[in-house]
């Protein structure tokens with residue numbers, strides 16, 4: 001063997017899954033332009049966020065995702081004990097994120113969604129994302145008896161006021177925003193010849209067109225939610241982000257969202273979920289193939 005070539009130690013399943021989750025968060029943050037969200041152009045509707053902060057936050061979460069995947073593997077099944085372990089790891093991860101960002105919520109929704117998915121993916125023995133999403137949904141349906149009492153979250157307030165499901169219901173339903181809207185649109189846009197950035201942006205728009213995003217509702221009420229959903233649908237109907245007509249609509253959508261101070265943060269999290277799931281099957285297949 002050539003002594004010049006360093007032998008790269010093979011990563012464990014939990015390490016690979018943590019890598020995939022952090023990569024998905026970084027790819028989501030880097031994707032530009034995204035309407036009213038943090039991207040390479042700026043901070044969108046957020047005064048307290050920046051791309052650097054999104055990167056730092058994403059990287060700080062590697063050990064959380066790794067611990068969650070390892071816990072999933074060790075448990076080998078979905079049960080309350082695993083759900084409660086995830087609750088503890090998730091709260092620790094949130095505290096770590098807040099320490100890195102100086103108290104700004106960058107990735108709370110993402111810790112929840114990707115945390116459930118890395119845990120579920122660590123348990124499946126066949127590379128099928130439907131099975132992973134279903135297992136994650138079963139975990140999300142279990143009750144964590146150790147949730148500490150605290151002031152209601154923005155999501156809780158919005159759920160009570162508008163009767164929407166939010167991040168918890170999305171997970172309990174098996175992430176339809178990603179599986180039924182984000183991923184199919186990503187694949188359709190790629191098949192139609194759109195470049196990867198346009199395909200990802202179209203996937204985000206497909207999620208925005210349907211999601212009851214509690215981040216938008218909290219900031220801009222039903223007017224903001226209608227603006228997001230109708231505007232995203234208009235871009236896709238005009239030909240998507242790769243077409244000139246679609247790009248014009250996208251610009252209009254961003255202006256409207258910024259005027260309303262509405263940020264589709266929940267949709268951004270589900271784009272990260274979409275990118276994670278998109279890469280999961282090849283990763284699991286390679287892992288199984290090398291056993």
Ligand SMILES: CC(C)(COP(=O)(O)OP(=O)(O)OC[C@H]1O[C@@H](n2cnc3c(N)ncnc32)[C@H](O[C@H]2O[C@H](COP(=O)(O)OP(=O)(O)OP(=O)(O)O)[C@@H](O)[C@H]2O)[C@@H]1O)[C@@H](O)C(=O)NCCC(=O)NCCS
Pocket residue numbers: 086087088089090091105106107108109110111112113114115116144153154155156165166167168170211212213214215218219265266267269270
């Ligand atoms: C179950 C939890 C997700 C808690 O959910 P809850 O709704 O009670 O709490 P929120 O704090 O509101 O967090 C939910 C975040 O989920 C994202 N989201 C919103 N709508 C949806 C949706 N329909 N589907 C999926 N995901 C959605 C969204 O995250 C993004 O927005 C964040 C910014 O939001 P916010 O803090 O409100 O920020 P601002 O608008 O700037 O607020 P102000 O500054 O004005 O106050 C950003 O982080 C994006 O990620 C929602 O914010 C779960 O977290 C939980 O129970 N955790 C406990 C630990 C646990 O059990 N963990 C298990 C780990 S597997």
Ligand SMILES: Nc1ncnc2[nH]cnc12
Pocket residue numbers: 028029036037038039044046049054106107263264265266268269
């Ligand atoms: N790119 C982004 N901008 C603002 N909030 C977000 N939450 C998750 N990703 C985000």
